[in-house]
Amino acid sequence: MKSADIKLSEEPHPRTCHSIFLLAWILWTKGTPLDLIDECLSDSHVSVEVLRCIHVALLCVQQLPEDRPTMSSVVVMLGSENPLPQPKQPGFFMGKNPPEQGSSSNKHESYSANEVSLTTLEAR
Template sequence: MNPKISDYGMTRIFGGDQTEANTNRVAGTYDYMAPEYAVDGLFSMKSDIFSFGVVLEIVSGKKNRGFSHPDHSHNLLGHAWKLWMEERSLELVDNMLDSFATSEVLRCINVGLLCVQQGLEDRPNMSSVVVMLGSESSLPQPKQPGFFTERNMPETASSSSKHGSTSVNEMSTSLLEPR
């Protein structure tokens, strides 16, 4: 194994000069699997960094899978993005944390959101993540995360259940389960 290739996780499967791959079998934890890998089996160094979005689970004390909120049907990534856009990111922090450095937590949220951006070209590489987490320099603003969609709610919980099911954008989502 080439020591220059062990960015974060799956990049270790690459050969020494390989920077991307196409796989026939998708494997891994779907919660933090890059959209281009989960959908098309395309994998690169930037796909792997998507998994580092797990830092949002660490900050919030909640899991992406099964996350629910009374005001919307987003997963944890969508919830973090919504709070970020509304400049309310500190509401993401686990209320069991009674003392923390606000600037450090906001930096972790910012970096987590940078890692889960929809476009793989927008995601940082792991060495940049290490620098961002270890410095106090300003960070780029994240773009919308991948898999930022509202999940379908059960009919009994849906306000539209009396009038039939409608969709504004005619999109549907599927929950992928690992084998």
């Protein structure tokens, strides 16, 4: 994702946000997703398009794969003005919010044959 037009000068501070996706989620939950873009792009027509792109992007990074839209759905979402579902917590979010009821993160599932694994979370 190109970051040249992204405003990173206000709260939440970019040093606490390790990715643009995390910053987008934080601003979305605060109800201020357009704080993500630079003021020079604040034209109302552009803002509507940017808001829709942010919304669709957050749908694409939801924690559970079955909640994420297919690519054909993404194309339709971006090309229409139909209402979009509210995005759920992203898979990369490591905040203080408890996991949603019924989500797989509430259950202990082992994906290792011997239940021994080492996982290191790193940015791409």
